[in-house]
Amino acid sequence: MFMNFLHSTYCNAAIFAGIIFVFMGYFIRRYPPKSIKSWYGYRSALASRSPEMWQAANQHAAYISRRIGIILIPTGLACALFFDSQTDWFWYITVGAVVTGAMYMVGYTEWQLQQIEPESPEDNDNL
Template identity: 80%
Template structure:
């Protein structure tokens, strides 16, 4: 019974990772990590720079993670219905969509942190008035 499930198309990376992403995003949104010392949360060089950056990074990562999960789950079920077996293209699509989702989450979150860091630098800088 278990081996039949393992070899069926319903056992794919997109469904499992989609469920994981969705619940991870929900968990981080519902119980945000208080500091960088907690065991969970979005960790990167930029996100650990300050408590504000940590909070912003985890908000963005939780939001994007839920969205990725909501896309990966239907993608996995569509692949399970479309393909008759676990072919090479089946694995390329299901695993590739998970990799693209992870890259999008990290890239978007880091881009948002970079934008926040640049805004904060310009807010505190003495910018000369060029309207003279």
Template identity: 75%
Template sequence: MLLRFLHSTFCNAAIFAGILFFVMGYVIHLFPPKSTKSWYGYRSFLSTKTPEMWRSANEYAAYISRRIGVILMATGVACALIFTSQTDWFLYITVGAVVAGTMYMVGDTEWQLTRHFDKDGNRILPE
């Protein structure tokens, strides 16, 4: 029974990573990390500059993570319904979606930080 599931198309990276991204985003949204010393949270060079940047980065990354999780789960289910077996293309699509989603989350969060904060970590006020 377990081997049958492991070899089915419903056992794929996009579904598992999608669930992980959604849960991670939901947990960080409900319980935001208090400081950069927390064991969880979105951690990068920019996000750890100031406490305000840390809060903003984690808030935005949690939002993006939930959205990417839903997209990854939908991609995984669609691939599971389209493909009849775990072929090379099936793996390229499901794993590629996870890599692209991860890169998007990091890139977009860093871009948001550079748009809303200056190089010293002070918030840029809209004109």
């Protein structure tokens, strides 16, 4: 029975990753990491510059993570209904959606952090 599920189209990356993205976004929103040294949270060089940047990064990443998960789950279900078996295109679409979602989350969060990053004193010397 378990092997039948593993080989069915309902066992796909988009559904599983979508559930993880929704859970991760909810968890980080509900229990935000207190400091940069926490064992979980959105980590990047830009997010680690200050506690304010850390909080903003985790807030944005949690928001986008939930939204991506809400998109991935129906995508995985649609692929499960559309495809009869786990073909190459099935894997390209389901895994590609997960990779695209993760890249979007990182890109959007980093872009948001760049928008709130304070100007450096060297930038004001050139005026």
